[in-house]
Amino acid sequence: MIKHSFHTVTGIEAAAILISTIIGVGVLALPRFAVEGANTGAPLVTILGILMAFIGLWLITRLGMRFPSQSIIEYSERIIGKWLARCGSVLIVLFFAVLTSLGAREFGEVVVTAVLPRTPVNVTTIVMLLLAAICTRTNMTTFAYAHLFYLPFLLGPALFILAFTTKNANFLNVQPLIGNEPSMMGMVMGALTVCALFQGSFIMTFVIPAMRSPSRAMTSSFWALIISGGMYLVTVVATLAVFGSEEIKLLLWPTLELAKTTMMPGEVLERLDAVFLALWVTAVFTTLYSTYSLTVRAIKDLFHLRDHSMLAFFILPFVFLIAMLPPNIVQLYRVIEIAGRVGMVLTVVYPLILLVVAKIRKQRDDIHANA
Amino acid sequence: MPTRNWAVRLRLLWTVIFITPLLTGCWDRLEVEQRATVLGLSIDTMGSQTTDGSDQGAADEPSDVMSSIPSSAPGKAALRLTAQIAVPGRIPLGPGETGGGGSGNPQEAVWVLHSNGKTLSEAIQRLQQQVADKLFLGHLRVIVISEEFARHEGLETVTDTLRRNPEVRRTAWLMVSKGDAAEVMRTAPPLERVPTLYLMSTMDHARQMGKLPNDFLGKFESKAVSKGRQGVLPYVEITQKDNINVAGLAFFKGYKMVSTTKKTFDIATYMELAGISRGGYSMMVPVPNQSGAVMVQGYRRKRRIKVDIRNGIPHFTVVLHLDNSITEKTSENFSVDNPKIIREIEGEVEQSLQANTKEFIEQTKAEDVDVIGFGEYVRARKRQYWDRNVRTREMWDQLYPKASMDVQITVKIHRVGMKGT
Numbered sequence: 001m002i003k004h005s006f007h008t009v010t011g012i013e014a015a016a017i018l019i020s021t022i023i024g025v026g027v028l029a030l031p032r033f034a035v036e037g038a039n040t041g042a043p044l045v046t047i048l049g050i051l052m053a054f055i056g057l058w059l060i061t062r063l064g065m066r067f068p069s070q071s072i073i074e075y076s077e078r079i080i081g082k083w084l085a086r087c088g089s090v091l092i093v094l095f096f097a098v099l100t101s102l103g104a105r106e107f108g109e110v111v112v113t114a115v116l117p118r119t120p121v122n123v124t125t126i127v128m129l130l131l132a133a134i135c136t137r138t139n140m141t142t143f144a145y146a147h148l149f150y151l152p153f154l155l156g157p158a159l160f161i162l163a164f165t166t167k168n169a170n171f172l173n174v175q176p177l178i179g180n181e182p183s184m185m186g187m188v189m190g191a192l193t194v195c196a197l198f199q200g201s202f203i204m205t206f207v208i209p210a211m212r213s214p215s216r217a218m219t220s221s222f223w224a225l226i227i228s229g230g231m232y233l234v235t236v237v238a239t240l241a242v243f244g245s246e247e248i249k250l251l252l253w254p255t256l257e258l259a260k261t262t263m264m265p266g267e268v269l270e271r272l273d274a275v276f277l278a279l280w281v282t283a284v285f286t287t288l289y290s291t292y293s294l295t296v297r298a299i300k301d302l303f304h305l306r307d308h309s310m311l312a313f314f315i316l317p318f319v320f321l322i323a324m325l326p327p328n329i330v331q332l333y334r335v336i337e338i339a340g341r342v343g344m345v346l347t348v349v350y351p352l353i354l355l356v357v358a359k360i361r362k363q364r365d366d367i368h369a370n371a
Numbered sequence: 372m373p374t375r376n377w378a379v380r381l382r383l384l385w386t387v388i389f390i391t392p393l394l395t396g397c398w399d400r401l402e403v404e405q406r407a408t409v410l411g412l413s414i415d416t417m418g419s420q421t422t423d424g425s426d427q428g429a430a431d432e433p434s435d436v437m438s439s440i441p442s443s444a445p446g447k448a449a450l451r452l453t454a455q456i457a458v459p460g461r462i463p464l465g466p467g468e469t470g471g472g473g474s475g476n477p478q479e480a481v482w483v484l485h486s487n488g489k490t491l492s493e494a495i496q497r498l499q500q501q502v503a504d505k506l507f508l509g510h511l512r513v514i515v516i517s518e519e520f521a522r523h524e525g526l527e528t529v530t531d532t533l534r535r536n537p538e539v540r541r542t543a544w545l546m547v548s549k550g551d552a553a554e555v556m557r558t559a560p561p562l563e564r565v566p567t568l569y570l571m572s573t574m575d576h577a578r579q580m581g582k583l584p585n586d587f588l589g590k591f592e593s594k595a596v597s598k599g600r601q602g603v604l605p606y607v608e609i610t611q612k613d614n615i616n617v618a619g620l621a622f623f624k625g626y627k628m629v630s631t632t633k634k635t636f637d638i639a640t641y642m643e644l645a646g647i648s649r650g651g652y653s654m655m656v657p658v659p660n661q662s663g664a665v666m667v668q669g670y671r672r673k674r675r676i677k678v679d680i681r682n683g684i685p686h687f688t689v690v691l692h693l694d695n696s697i698t699e700k701t702s703e704n705f706s707v708d709n710p711k712i713i714r715e716i717e718g719e720v721e722q723s724l725q726a727n728t729k730e731f732i733e734q735t736k737a738e739d740v741d742v743i744g745f746g747e748y749v750r751a752r753k754r755q756y757w758d759r760n761v762r763t764r765e766m767w768d769q770l771y772p773k774a775s776m777d778v779q780i781t782v783k784i785h786r787v788g789m790k791g792t
Contacts, residue, residue, distance in 0.1 A: 040751070113537060114537040115399070116398065116399040119399055168589075172747045175751035176752070178754070180757060180758055181762070242593075243589075244593050244597045246596040246598060247592060247593040257589075260540065270542065271542075
């Protein structure tokens with residue numbers, strides 16, 4: 001009966017959680033990832049990535065709605081048996097711990113390179129992780145409120161900046177739509193990397209048990225992906241139109257460069273990168289908040305603990321250590337790309353297996369299904 | 372009255388200890404007067420011109436700061452950097468401040484420094500050795516490069532340094548100077564107290580009046596690497612000792628300058644072909660069957676480029692439309708209040724623009740610098756042809772002179788000013 005009081009997350013809040021989780025560090029390098037896949041076909045690669053991400057999210061949401069009172073860690077035990085499921089769960093925990101640390105490290109690197117060159121990278125990284133750890137101690141309701149609160153600060157200024165970029169845009173840069181010398185391999189690889197940026201949406205499996213009406217979950221997932229995916233797509237198109245594909249390949253963080261090139265009309269602000277970085281820090285925080293919570297909550301469910309808050313600080317040193325492992329930024333991005341692609345197995349294939357098995361075995365959580 | 376137990380106190384203490392390290396303030400704090408704000412840079416070839424000689428002592432000995440790198444010119448510094456550093460407190464903050472103490476001498480607001488190096492970053496490092504405060508490039512507005520440097524050394528290492536530095540604005544003006552670049556930076560007419568800012572406003576205003584394409588540093592960088600388009604930069608020269616003149620455009624092939632426009636009006640032709648809508652150039656055209664001429668000023672343009680492949684070679688159809696007004700008439704012997712005359716003048720403008728455009732395209736073809744970016748149209752619109760036959764920028768450079776062009780120009784005169792005839 002205590003559990004019942006946590007069923008507070010509304011459909012809109014669920015969507016907000018997903019959107020602000022998805023939009024994170026990755027947005028800075030996103031155009032480069034997409035361009036490396038298929039030069040001017042980058043928007044197409046992005047769309048492909050979004051579609052792949054939607055498959056993953058659809059599976060998670062479907063499963064969640066089938067077992068609306070449990071998270072994937074819990075119902076997987078019912079579906080494929082205790083020990084097999086626990087292996088999967090351990091992998092999920094490990095993967096999201098790595099994802100969190102890589103996100104934090106990427107954040108640290110950007111901050112150190114672009115704004116605070118004299119601050120050590122471990123400081124910028126640990127501050128972000130610490131913030132995520134402190135906030136993770138809260139319950140799902142607060143979690144949802146936090147995301148809903150930050151969402152307008154994230155989307156508003158971002159769309160604002162993107163709108164001003166059209167002045168420097170050259171739409172020849174976006175053509176041909178499928179890219180010069182298109183290759184299936186490049187496109188798929190690019191799409192996989194883009195899709196990996198959506199992996200935070202896995203948080204849905206922990207949101208659904210807290211939702212007031214889990215039957216609305218699919219609507220939330222759908223709109224969240226439309227909005228965040230649309231946001232990503234617009235970013236890629238705008239960056240590509242301004243710089244052209246060859247230049248983007250030379251830029252480590254094309255989106256940040258875009259903000260630097262963009263001028264507000266009337267020369268009110270000559271560079272928008274300060275504004276952009278401010279909102280981007282928020283975006284990174286919400287993402288880390290989610291992936292960190294996800295890791296902690298997954299551990300909690302794995303060991304059937306009653307409360308997760310003490311775990312928050314327990315895993316902090318480990319996450320921080322992983323974050324510090326890549327020796328330089330070049331290797332960091334290699335690891336990020338590889339981890340992202342490997343993670344697809346966990347965030348798409350694993351739920352797919354679970355759903356198929358659950359369907360075959362006709363398992364579902366009947367008590368809450370019609371709530 | 373509240374009986375706090377030790378656990379609460381301990382938690383409070385723990386929180387305080389925990390929070391304190393986060394409240395230490397910004398580690399990268401740097402006060403305005405502690406940074407040397409660089410407003411402008413100029414890059415010359417070493418030993419290109421004898422200047423005041425003040426820089427000779429600073430960095431003549433090789434590799435005093437940096438360990439030497441293998442270079443095409445071993446042991447010899449290739450680049451001479453001149454920086455204008457803003458002196459805090461002396462930069463005029465608004466128009467109201469002119470006439471105050473210390474005005475009149477433009478050199479006071481900035482401090483001019485020289486250094487040498489094989490590359491730009493090496494020169495900047497050497498420059499830092501001479502300055503107590505940290506050099507700050509966040510307000511770098513103008514970079515002037517001498518023609519000699521742009522032609523022989525190329526801008527590759529320069530743009531590499533600028534791309535890597537997070538402080539540099541992509542919207543800074545990059546320009547090429549005829550002759551000594553440091554000299555151009557130093558020009559300071561009485562209009563503006565800070566020489567670099569004068570240069571900057573020259574460029575900005577020219578752009579606003581439609582006399583210069585908005586090709587700033589970032590645009591040049593993009594064009595320099597794109598496959599079917601070459602970069603251009605404003606080409607300036609000093610006139611009358613203290614003034615600079617936007618003389619034309621410098622054409623680049625990749626990062627190396629290859630030529631310039633033949634005449635200043637070619638800027639207008641470039642802008643027409645490049646599809647920049649704001650027009651600002653005037654031209655004098657003789658009026659057919661009359662003894663006299665009129666000055667016609669363009670104010671708006673529209674351009675469309677179509678590409679099709681004819682016999683395996685790209686053929687471009689450029690459709691240009693210009694809106695103009697008449698700003699002057701040289702003779703009272705005829706009047707322009709007649710639609711027929713207007714039509715005739717329009718025809719005359721069309722012909723003369725046709726000739727200009729042809730000449731411009733011929734020049735770019737002869738030097739195979741596709742500054743308009745026709746190649747981008749092939750790449751974007753004729754993907755299969757590009758993928759099969761072109762692919763690289765070298766291939767396009769070879770193909771471009773062979774491409775055929777068809778330019779259709781229509782001119783409309785809408786207004787004749789405040790005079791009836």
